[in-house]
Amino acid sequence: MNQFQYVRPTKQKAAIEALARDANAQFIAGGTNLLDLMKRGVMQPQKLVDINRLPLNKIERMDGGIRIGALALNSAVAEDQLVQQQLPLLAQALNAGASAQLRNMATVGGNMLQRTRCHYFYDTALPCNKREPGSGCGALEGINRMHAIFGFSDKCIAVHPSDMSVALAALDATVLVSGPKGERRIAFLDFHRLPGDTPQKDTNLEQGELVVAVEVPENAFPKNVHYLKVRERASYAFALVSVAAALQLDGNTIKAARLAMGGVAHKPWRLTEAEAALVGKPATEETFRQAAAVAMQGAKAFKHNAYKLKLAPNSIVQALKNAAGLA
Amino acid sequence: MKEQLLQDGKAVGDRMSxxxxxxxxxxxxxxxAEYALPNLVHAVLVGSTIAKGRIRSIDTKAAERAPGVLAVITHVNSPKVPGFAAKQNPDEPPTIGQPLRVFYDDKIYFNDQPIAVVVADTLERARYAAGLVKTQYAAEPHQTNFEANKARGFLPTQAKRNPKSPQNDYDRGQKDGYQSAPVKLEAEYVHESEMHNPMELQSxxxxxxxxxxxxxxxxxxxVKGTQRAFAKDWALPEENVKVIATFVGGAFGNGLHNWPHETAAIIAAKVTNRPVKLVLTREQMFTMVGYRPKTWQRVAMGATRDGxxxxxxxxxxxxxxxxxxxTESSVQQTRMMYAAPNVSTRYRILGLDISTPIxxxxxGEATGAFAxxxxxxEMAHLLNLDPLEFRLRNHTDTDPEKNKPWSTKYLKECFQAGAERIGWSKRRMQPGTLREGDWLVGYGMGVGTFGANRGVAKVRAVLRADGSVLLQSATTDIGPGTGTAMVQIAADALGLSPDKIRFELGNSTFPTAxxxxxxxxxxxxxxxxxxxxTELKQKLQQLGGAAFAGAAPDQLTLAGGQLGxxxxxxxxxxxADLRKQNNGQDIEVTTEAKPGDARQKYSMYSFSVHFAExxxxxxxxEVRVTKMVSCADAGTIVNQKTAGSQMIGGAIGGIGMALHEGALMDDRFGRYVTKDLAxxxxxxxxxxxxVEVFFVNKPDTLVDPIGTKGIGEIAIIGVAPAIANAIFNATGKRVRELPITPDKLI
Amino acid sequence: MAQENLNPTAPADDHDEARRTFLKQTSVLTALALTPGPVVQAAAAQWDEKVAAAFEKVPLKLDINGKKYRLQVEPRTTLLDLLREQLHLTGTKKGCDYGQCGACTVHVDGQRVNSCLTLAVMQDGRKVTTIEGLAEGDKLHPMQEAFIKHDGFQCGYCTPGQIMSAVACIREGHANSEGEIREYMSGNICRCGAYPNIVAAIQEVKNGGQKV
Incomplete structure (x- = not known):
């Protein structure tokens, strides 16, 4: 790991200024991904601005929803009563991620800003356009069993690793950010981006902007939700495919639905058309199968990840069954 | 001379902690890595980023100038290791060939081969400086793809040289005699390379x-083997090399070879004249300390319609x-496990531009048992027979390979105990027909066997003034609880309470093991x-005089601070009196034990059977193993608790082998892409x-005087096929490639 | 006594000046490094190192196992490496260094964390408990006793992390069933496969109702 300057401001303004002064500076919160990448030489910031002492860890009711401070720990959010009652999908997604220890360290903001776990991104001896633009995408013709089936480009086929973000994408969250130019809100679905020709950019955050909070609007999904995470061991592994499913049921009829997938694209993959295909229908496996088929339109596989073309729709069906209480 | 058997006592068999x-x-x-030596400095290895070729140039200037750096050593400036020159083709175990000579020349044999070591005053500085070493290569085309090179597999040299080597081709009865059977099958089985990945990084x-x-x-x-290897490398008398391995944080085999990083640290210590600590990174654990090699297997089998x-x-x-x-013994169990009149085995190895397995x-047996x-x-299914019944119909009460009686074999007892405990009767003959909600349920079994080996070892026993006994031997304990078992054996042998006995190991100055x-x-x-x-007691007997004359050793006890x-x-x-007779000295013996000639007359194996739900x-x-029962015919069980833990650990290791493990390499680069624990x-x-464990716990005193046969290997051998077979029973899908990940089942 | 540690100071501003000076110095050194020659080498060997040693470190206060430490550390030093390499508290283990195994688990202000994935400076002013601080003198913690009784280990290398995690698992209220324990202990890998014995140990302590 390279040497770097370390500062630990206690005020938000100071933190943003500390970062703005230096192009090669990074905020550090939990550090669970950044330090991992720094140890491997994938990221080499010259300055770390430790934001852990900023007062940004509150979980609170706000007008029309719940605001979760960017520095709220993943475990604190998952265990929070308000979250468990009103956003059980988010609590489930958080508990599906990482380990108890990591959830005690990782913050909400940091979780969203995780980099991909693509093998090629992680190994500085291998090509990766995200790490080193222009070096090529190692995964495209390489080992790509973990990789994207939606929204990829010929520059990058990596997937976003966060579970929490899949739930937030389903729940129409908004990200509150603050930067040198002031505060702004970014719809969660616009927060992460597709790789296109600039896979080095994971998000639409601008240089120097700090994630301050995530706001989740009130919703109709206090129950009938399920976060399904399919992985290669029973816990503590990244998703092959994950599904955040939320249903509002009137008797057996679906009044509203939210669906998003993880492990399939460079960003949390919201499935609005599949949601539309669910509304007004009876909550049956057959309905879920049809919605899953809608969800999979446009999916395309590479050499090693064709299984996702079957696993993803199956997982959608299973998540919806679980949400509807049919399992 | 007939060995003294172990007296029945209270300690052996106890669940002692x-x-x-x-x-x-x-x-x-x-x-x-945890010894706090004065002036200790830290070393970090730099690995190659090509799989084959030569180092054209290696620029170490930036690393040398980095703060705290004491030395950067490469093939250019490494001191000569005397044994490297002399050690052309040393034909030594565990492998034939030339173990990698670190920093010897500019040749690259595999990706992430150590090419430089950076030594600095702190770990952080060494690690940073290691990243500053820049290397130019003259790369050559490499071959790492197993399938593409399979045809190049060859008979190991040791088999070519020695007709008695078990690695030779074997035919019993008719070669490929399965072909004449009315019911036949043929199948290929593959598994990827598996990494030992003990939790302690190699250090x-x-x-x-x-x-x-x-x-x-x-x-x-x-410790003794390592002492010999380094003494030879550095042209030193063996006693000038001391090897300490008091605690070993798991190894599972990867500590059975000496590896380049060890010599790199020794070189670094020589150059800096400081004690040097070198701890591999987790990635380096995939390339520098061996692995279970990827294998391809083909089994063809023929049976009569009645099984x-x-x-x-x-x-x-x-x-x-x-x-x-x-080389390993992947096909050898096929020669002795079942009463088949015709058995053919072939074993080949395939050299690729990768590091050496271990x-x-x-x-081997775990690999072979999967196939x-x-x-x-598969054959039982073809015959519409319960696989347990099929195995019973082909059970053999003598070793069909060596035509000798087994020293002991209680495999049938294991079958019965295991079938009861797993609830084998719930298993459906028709696969894919037992379901609980969205989950398909299945049962499977797999048999394991491993030679009940015994070597030669020496132990020093010292009776001290306080009545306690100290035992020392240069063995190691990678986790099974060696010291505990030895104390229990000594307690019964001496008629002394275990808390009066101490067993020390992991030190090359102790008597050889x-x-x-x-x-x-x-x-x-x-x-x-x-x-x-036994010898210690005989010595005491002599010192004790007439009252003890003529008594058999197993009648002598040491309890209560006196000979009885x-x-x-x-x-x-x-x-006190005995010591007086011994000129006031501690009473000490060093005794060697070695196997007798029973090994020529009997075939000696441990057996196991694993049942999986x-x-x-x-x-x-997704696959969940919801219950396992592991049964072992391993002779006397010295400690039910620690032996049980070994069996449980083997079962869980086998779950990894069956469902999770396999390092993936991108053959374009000859470089692993899955190389950490995520x-x-x-x-x-x-x-x-x-995991429920059942031990037959009947002694086999032909193997050794305690009656033990060995547990560590049979704990895992047969687990992976038990799970694969259970998955077939649950789903009707036969997966012949490990690991069985969800993509192979949907 | 612990009061001071619960009120972390903010040393960032204290050493910011020193940092700036150091950065100036290092630019000089970088420039020098581009000019080869024996003089520069000598300077680099002596001067660079001394300057670096003086300026690359930042002050750090920690309470570790009830003992107060005032330290100077490089910001890049992880809590794990500080414990193992500088303080010789080697009970906390390095198994992967990437937060993928749990061998390095310690408690920071009572919460279990992976000490390999946090910088020591980030924990300034906090209270750290390692395996060495779990027993009360010669009296083992009930979890340590239970691990011995149930043989919750073989090689012993992951054991300190398992025990620290197990204690936290009960304190967090996530030890209510075998299944829950398994899920909430999954961040601690045991390659020897002692898992069922570890779960048995945790259940015994939990059901025994002893204070953990």
Whole structure:
């Protein structure tokens, strides 16, 4: 790991200024991904601005929803009563991620800003356009069993690793950010981006902007939700495919639905058309199968990840069954 | 001479807690990287980024100038290791060939080969500076793709040279005699390379205490073997090299070879004249310290319609490096496991531009059992026979390979106990028909066997003034609880309470013992403990005079600080008196024990059978092993608790082998892409079901005087096929490629 | 006594000046480094190192196992490496260094964390408990006793992390069933496969109702 300057401001303004002064500076919160990448030489910031002492860890009711401070720990959010009652999908997604220890360290903001776990991104001896633009995408013709089936480009086929973000994408969250130019809100679905020709950019955050909070609007999904995470061991592994499913049921009829997938694209993959295909229908496996088929339109596989073309729709069906209480 | 058998006592068989348990739960157990030597400095290895070729140039200037850096050593400036020149083709175990000579020349044999070591005053500085070393290569085309090179598999040199080598081709009855059977099958089985991945990273502290005196604190399974290897490398008398491995944080076989990083640390210590600590990174654990090699196997099998095996043909190709011939016993169990009149086996190795493999728990046999025991299950299905019944119909009460009686074999008892405990009767003959909600339920079994090996070892036994006994032997303990078992054996041998006995190991200055490997430590070292205790008592008997004359050793006891006789409560000699007779000295013996000629007359194996209950999700293909029962015919069980833990651990290791493990390489670069514990999955708590263990626990005193046969390997051999067979039973899908990940089941 | 540690100071501003000076110095050194020659080498060997040693470190206060430490550390030093390499508290283990195995688990202000994935400076002012601080003198913690009784380990290397995690698992209220324990202990890998024994140990302590 390279040497770097370390500062630990206690005020938000100071933190943003500390970062703005230096192009090669990074905020550090939990550090669970950044330090991992720094140890491997994938990221080499010259300055770390430790934001852990900023007062940004509150979980609170706000007008029309719940605001979760960017520095709220993943475990604190998952265990929070308000979250468990009103956003059980988010609590489930958080508990599906990482380990108890990591959830005690990782913050909400940091979780969203995780980099991909693509093998090629992680190994500085291998090509990766995200790490080193222009070096090529190692995964495209390489080992790509973990990789994207939606929204990829010929520059990058990596997937976003966060579970929490899949739930937030389903729940129409908004990200509150603050930067040198002031505060702004970014719809969660616009927060992460597709790789296109600039896979080095994971998000639409601008240089120097700090994630301050995530706001989740009130919703109709206090129950009938399920976060399904399919992985290669029973816990503590990244998703092959994950599904955040939320249903509002009137008797057996679906009044509203939210669906998003993880492990399939460079960003949390919201499935609005599949949601539309669910509304007004009876909550049956057959309905879920049809919605899953809608969800999979446009999916395309590479050499090693064709299984996702079957696993993803199956997982959608299973998540919806679980949400509807049919399992 | 007939060996003294172990007297029935209270200690052996007891569920005694580990003698080193307290050290381990308090963090006080000291592993190899944890010795606080004065002036210690840190070394970090730099690995190559090509798989084959030469180093054209290596720029170390920036690294040398980085703060705190004491030395950057490469092939350009490395001091010559005397043994490297002399050691052309050393034909030594564990491999034939030329072990990698670190920093010897500019040649690259595999990706991430160590090409430089950076030494600095702190770990952080060494690690940073290691990243500053810049290398230019003249790359050559490499071959790492197993399938593309399979045709190049060859008969190992040791087989070519020695017609008696078990690696030779084997035919019993008709070659490929299975072909004449009315019911036949043929199938290919593959598994990827598996990494030992012990939790402790491979580490060493190398310390030249004088220019000709080397001490290493090293994570190895053989302190004497390591001592010999380094003494040879550095042209030193063996006694000038001291190897310490008091605690070893798991190894599973990867400590059975000496590896380049060890010599790199020794070189670094020589250059800097400081004690040097070198700890591999987790990625380097994938490339620098061996692995279970990827293999391809083909099993062809024929049987009569009433379920009698006619023949089995078992072929295997295992990968090795381009510079060493690593071999293992993947096909050998097929020769002796079943009563088939016709058996053919072929074993080949395939040299690729990768690092050298090394035995991993249940080596070879675990690989081979996946193929053989899967094929047995496939044949049972073809015959519409219960696979347990099919195995019983082909059970053999003598070794059909060597035509000798078994020393002991209680496999049928294991079958029965296991079937009851797993609830075998719930198993459906028709696959895919037992369902609980969205989960398909299945049951499977797999048999394991491993040679009940025994080597030669010496133990020193010292009776001290306080009445306690100290035992020492240069064995190691990678986790099974060696010290605990030895104390229990000594307690019964001496008639002394275990808390009065201390067993020390992991130090090359102790009396010689072989490596801890091949499930043979208790057989070998335990026998030497018994022999040393017996000799110690005989010495005391002499010192004790007339009252004890003529008594058999097993009648002598040491309880209560005095020598006693089981047959005569009146005969007593105080320790003080005995010491007086011994000129006031500690009473000490060093005794060797070695196997007798029973090995020529009998065939000696441990046996196991594993039963698995699995659930497979009908939509997602996720597999959960929900229960396991592991049964072992392993002779006397010295400690029910620690032996049980070994069996449980083997079962869970086998779950990893079956469901999770396999390092993936991008052959374009000849470089692994899954090389840490996030990408290379090993089982976690959530993957581990309850494992019920059953031991036959009948002594086999032909193997050794304690009656043990060995546990470590049979704990895992047969587990992977048990799970694969259970998955077939649950789903009707036969997966012949490990690991069985969800993508293979949906 | 612990009061001071619960009120972390913010040393960032204190050493900012020193940092700036150091950065100036290092630019000089970088420039020098581009000019080869024996003089520069000598300067680099002596001067660079001394300057670096003086300026690359930042002050750090920690309470570790009830003992107060005032330290100077490089910001890049992880809590794990500080414990193992500088303070010789080697009970906390390095198994992967990437937060993928749990061998390095310690408690920071009572919460279990992976000490390999946090910088020591980030924990300034906090209270750290390692395996060495779990027993009360010679009296083992009930979890340590239970691990011995149930043989919750073989090689022992993951054991300190398992025990620290197990204690936290009960304190967090996540030890209510075998299944819950397995899930919430999954961040601690045991390659020897002692898992069922570890779960048995945790259940015994939990059901025994002893204070953990």
């Amino acid at each position: 580990r003698v080193d348990g307290r050290l381990k739960v308090t963090g006080a157990a000291t592993y190899s 060493i502290i190398a310390h030249w205490e004088a220019p000709d005196r080397l001490t290493v604190y090293d994570k190895v399974q053989a 009698k095996l006619v023949g089995i043909t078992h072929e295997c190709i295992g990968q090795t490096s381009s510079y060493e011939e690593f 035995w991993m728990r249940g080596p 053989l025991e899967s094929a047995i299950d 072989p490596s801890q490997g091949g499930s043979s430590t208790v057989n070998t070292v335990g026998s030497a403990v018994l022999a040393a205790c 006789l089981r047959t005569n409560a009146a005969a007593k000699a105080s320790l 699995v659930r497979v999700h009908a939509l997602t293909g 990408d290379y999955h090993v089982p976690v708590h959530a993957d581990a079901p309850p």
